[in-house]
Amino acid sequence: MTLDRGGKVRHVIVGDAEQLFIPDLGRARAGAGRFRGIRLVHTHLRNEPLSQDDLTDLARLRFDLIAAVGVGPDGRPGTLYHSHLLPAGSETPCAEQSATTVHDERFDFTGFITALEEEFSRRTLGAVETEGQIRAIAVHVSVGADAIDPGESLRELAELSRTADIVLVDRMVQKRRQYDPKYVLGRGKLDELLLMTMQLDCDLIVFDQDLSPHQVRAIAEVTDVKVIDRSQLILDIFARRAHTREGKLAVELAQLRYRLPRLAHQNTAFSRLMGGVGGRGPGETKLEIDRRRARDRITRLERELEVCATHRQSQRTRRERRGVPVVALVGYTNAGKSTLFNAITHSEVLAEDKLFATLHVTTRRLRFPEDRELVIIDTVGFIRDLPDDLRSAFKATLEEVTGADLLLHVVDAGDPRMRQQIESVDTILGDLEALDIPRIRVFNKVDLLDPVLAANLCRNHDALGVSALDRSSTRPLMELVESRLWQAGATGPH
Ligand SMILES: Nc1nc2c(ncn2[C@@H]2O[C@H](COP(=O)(O)OP(=O)(O)OP(=O)(O)O)[C@@H](O)[C@H]2O)c(=O)[nH]1
Ligand SMILES: [Mg+2]
Structure with missing residues (x-):
């Protein structure tokens, strides 16, 4: 039977000698510590201690406690076996079972569960300060010889999460021969994950890869918490x-x-x-x-977006007619495009240490001596595996890039993932059919690097180093832009 915190019987379950079918216990949670507020007491007809199955049920169903009353050869109740969950950092997920007799003096259950819940909250909340943020566990499953390094990929996932006010309190990485079709992860790992969500008091699991709708549902059903994938997270940030x-x-x-x-x-x-x-x-x-x-x-939305795109196109045509060249800042998200844009144009476009700070295009005119003029645009940042739905929805915005005469590919030279980021940007530029547009590679944030190292890095990658935080460092860049656009013999802007 199951009992609630008040000691009231909630269910009486009749099983056979082998097993017990536990009914749907509802979704009620008893607050801190995430216990369900229900304990299960059942009989073990052969007087055997709690089995592995019992302990799995304990974790999966988050019972306050699980107890088995052993029945002696005389058919009378005898030994009472019981166990409960242990907080994160314990050696085992469940407490070693104790065996007393049902005739023992009364056990102060309320005192016990209050103390256990306090212990859970103390252990989980002390570790990471997460006030006002959603606590989540990151999961990365890789199959075969994946090109992506799980550590790097999870670091990016953590940044995406941070932008969405989610704190990844722990992570789970599994390497498999192939994805489990139903759960992505292996069943054992899934049980472990369930336990982690409980021990770490998490309401969310963030998968570092895309999941099918079926997988999302299956995993959420087992773990009883919300499950999202990388695409959903990026969509959420955009929203x-x-x-x-x-x-x-x-x-x-x-x-x-x-x-x-x-x-x-x-x-x-x-x-x-x-x-x-x-x-x-x-x-x-x-x-x-x-x-x-x-x-x-x-x-309807597609139609409205088309109107926006037409408007944009006509702006572009007008610019082209006047023969004003267009320079677009492109690059991986958080590379410093907006900061550089602000430095060059003396503007105040929002720049911050979060991903996708910019989701629209800002345009400014810039005058040079000799009556030279150009238009410079700040654009949306790119990311590896941008969800297709977003890519097509932001097509018009991304296409601003294709109308440019010169691209400044801004790279965060201090990011350990710099090479992959350059590759991702090139791939996206290829998809946009923008690889023919002349490009200058700009290595930003060189202030974070050792000057000699920065100089070597720039030379090896045929890039120009700048620090967008220091306006004077952008002067050589602007000179290069000017000479590229107006140098003698060049086809020049059209
Ligand atoms: N140290 C250092 N930090 C920089 C530099 N340029 C930009 N940053 C910082 O990098 C972060 C991202 O800058 P943004 O200009 O918002 O980057 P972005 O490329 O526009 O990013 P999205 O719009 O999100 O794609 C901010 O916290 C900036 O202050 C730089 O030259 N040096
Ligand atoms: Mg920006």
């Missing part, structure tokens, strides 16, 4: 950071496109999983709209 009308339309479009295939599987358990972290962006209620209405909305 929080889109401030312009066009940006908001594009984000809503991307979210609807992402969710449409997932609406097919909607049921109550699943709708709980939707809506990104804390259900931002288009509100939760919007997600309940049926597929037809979602499709109608998608068509």
